[in-house]
Amino acid sequence: RINVLDKNKVEMAGEGGGVEKSKRILVTGGSGLVGRAIAKVVSEGEGREDEDWIFLSSRDADLTSAEQTRAVFEKHRPTHVIHLAAMVGGLFRNMKYNLDFWRNNVHINDNVLHCAHELGVQKVVSCLSTCIFPDKTTYPIDETMIHNGPPHSSNFGYSYAKRMIDVQNRAYSQQYGCKFTAVIPTNVFGPHDNFNMEDGHVLPGLIHKAYLAKKEGSSLTVWGSGKPRRQFIYSLDLARLFLWVLREYQEVEPIILSVGEEDEVSIRDAAESIVEAMALKGELVYDGTKSDGQFKKTASNKKLREYLPQFKFTPFKQAVKETCDWFVTNYDTARK
Numbered sequence: 001r002i003n004v005l006d007k008n009k010v011e012m013a014g015e016g017g018g019v020e021k022s023k024r025i026l027v028t029g030g031s032g033l034v035g036r037a038i039a040k041v042v043s044e045g046e047g048r049e050d051e052d053w054i055f056l057s058s059r060d061a062d063l064t065s066a067e068q069t070r071a072v073f074e075k076h077r078p079t080h081v082i083h084l085a086a087m088v089g090g091l092f093r094n095m096k097y098n099l100d101f102w103r104n105n106v107h108i109n110d111n112v113l114h115c116a117h118e119l120g121v122q123k124v125v126s127c128l129s130t131c132i133f134p135d136k137t138t139y140p141i142d143e144t145m146i147h148n149g150p151p152h153s154s155n156f157g158y159s160y161a162k163r164m165i166d167v168q169n170r171a172y173s174q175q176y177g178c179k180f181t182a183v184i185p186t187n188v189f190g191p192h193d194n195f196n197m198e199d200g201h202v203l204p205g206l207i208h209k210a211y212l213a214k215k216e217g218s219s220l221t222v223w224g225s226g227k228p229r230r231q232f233i234y235s236l237d238l239a240r241l242f243l244w245v246l247r248e249y250q251e252v253e254p255i256i257l258s259v260g261e262e263d264e265v266s267i268r269d270a271a272e273s274i275v276e277a278m279a280l281k282g283e284l285v286y287d288g289t290k291s292d293g294q295f296k297k298t299a300s301n302k303k304l305r306e307y308l309p310q311f312k313f314t315p316f317k318q319a320v321k322e323t324c325d326w327f328v329t330n331y332d333t334a335r336k
C-alpha cells in the first residue's frame with residue numbers, strides 16, 4: 001500500500017506511519033491503470049494536507065472474500081473510499097468469461113459497499129463503465145439510460161454486475177442515507193495499463209503489438225474491421241475528475257466521465273495514431289475474422305460539462321504518445 005504523507009511524497013507501505021489526517025481515503029484497485037493514475041496526480045500536488053491516501057492491491061486483500069474485505073477495512077478505518085477493484089478486461093476476455101466477470105465483480109462490490117456501510121464510511125465513489133449501457137439505444141447515451149434494456153451480448157456478465165452497483169447505491173441511500181455514488185468512465189488508457197494482447201483493451205493491445213512489429217519489422221494486425229467507434233479518456237484526466245467527484249459531487253445518481261461526442265474516433269483512427277506515435281513503418285492489416293464487438297456507445301458528457309465547463313482533456317494524440325513512450329521505457333515491468 002502507498003502512504004501519501006504530503007503533497008510531494010508518496011511512501012510505500014511500511015516505510016513509517018503517516019501522521020493521522022482528518023480524511024483517510026482508501027482506494028481499492030489502487031495498483032491498476034486508474035489507481036496508479038490517481039496515485040500519480042495525488043503525489044504530484046493534487047493531494048491535500050488533510051488527506052491520507054491508501055492504495056490497495058489484491059495482495060492486501062482478496063475483495064471477493066467477505067472476511068478479507070472486513071479485515072482490510074478494519075485495519076485502515078477509511079473515512080472515504082474510491083472503489084476501483086474489479087475483474088476488468090477488453091472485448092475478447094469478456095466474451096470468454098462472462099460468468100466470472102459477473103460473480104467476481106458482484107462479490108467484490110457487495111463486500112466493499114457493505115463494509116463501507118458497516119464501518120461508517122462517509123462517502124464511496126464506485127466505477128461503472130459506458131460499455132454497460134443498453135445495446136439497443138438512442139444516442140448520445142446519458143446517465144438516465146443505464147437500465148433501459150439489455151447490454152451488448154459480448155460483456156453481459158460484467159455489465160449486469162456493474163449495473164448492480166447503481167442499484168446498491170440507491171438502496172443504501174434510501175435505507176441508511178449512505179453517500180454512495182458512482183462514475184461512468186468511457187474507455188480508459190494510459191501508463192500502467194494491462195498491455196496483454198489477449199485480455200487487455202484495444203489501445204494497450206495495439207501498442208504492445210506495434211512494439212513487437214517494430215522490433216520484428218512485421219506488419220501490425222488490427223482485429224475486426226476498424227470501423228467501430230470509441231471515446232477514449234486518458235487515465236490522468238480521469239484521475240483528476242475522480243478527485244473532484246470525491247470532494248465535490250453530492251448526487252447518488254452516477255455521472256459519465258468522458259470526452260465529448262465530437263472526440264469519438266474509429267478503431268482505425270486509433271490504430272493510425274499508435275502507428276504515428278510508435279514511428280512504425282510496417283503496414284496495418286485488418287483481421288475481419290475477429291469480432292468488432294459493440295459498434296459504438298457514444299456517451300454524452302453534458303452533465304459533467306454543466307459542473308466543470310472549463311475542464312481540459314489531454315489531446316488524444318498527445319495522450320497516445322505519452323502512453324507509447326511509457327510502455328517502451330517500462331517494457332520489462334509492464335503488465336503484458
Ligand code: NAP
Pocket residue numbers: 028029030031032033034035056057058059061062063064083084085086087088108127128129130184185186187188189192193194201
Ligand atoms: P485494472 O488495471 O485491471 O486494475 C484492477 C484493479 O483491481 C487492480 O488493482 C487489481 O489488483 C484489483 N483487483 C482485481 N481483482 C481483485 C480482487 N479480487 N481483490 C482485490 N483487488 C482486486 O483495472 P482498471 O482499468 O484500473 O479499472 C479500474 C476500474 O475502472 C474498474 O472498476 C473498471 O471496471 C473501471 N473501468 C475501466 C475502464 C477501462 O477502460 N480500463 C473503463 C471503464 C471503467 P491487482 O493489481 O493485485 O491485480
Ligand code: GFB
Pocket residue numbers: 089090091092094129130131132154155158186187188197199200201202203205206209221222223224225228230267290291292293294
Ligand atoms: O477495448 P476493447 O477490447 O473493448 O475494444 P470494447 C474492442 C474493439 O477494438 C473491437 C477492436 O472493435 C475490436 O475488434 N480491436 C482491434 C481490438 N484490435 C484490437 C486488439 O488488439 N485488442 C482488442 N482488445 N481490441 C470493452 C468491454 O468493450 O470496454 C469491457 O468489453 C470494458 O467490459 C471496456 O468495459 C471499457 O470497448 O469493445
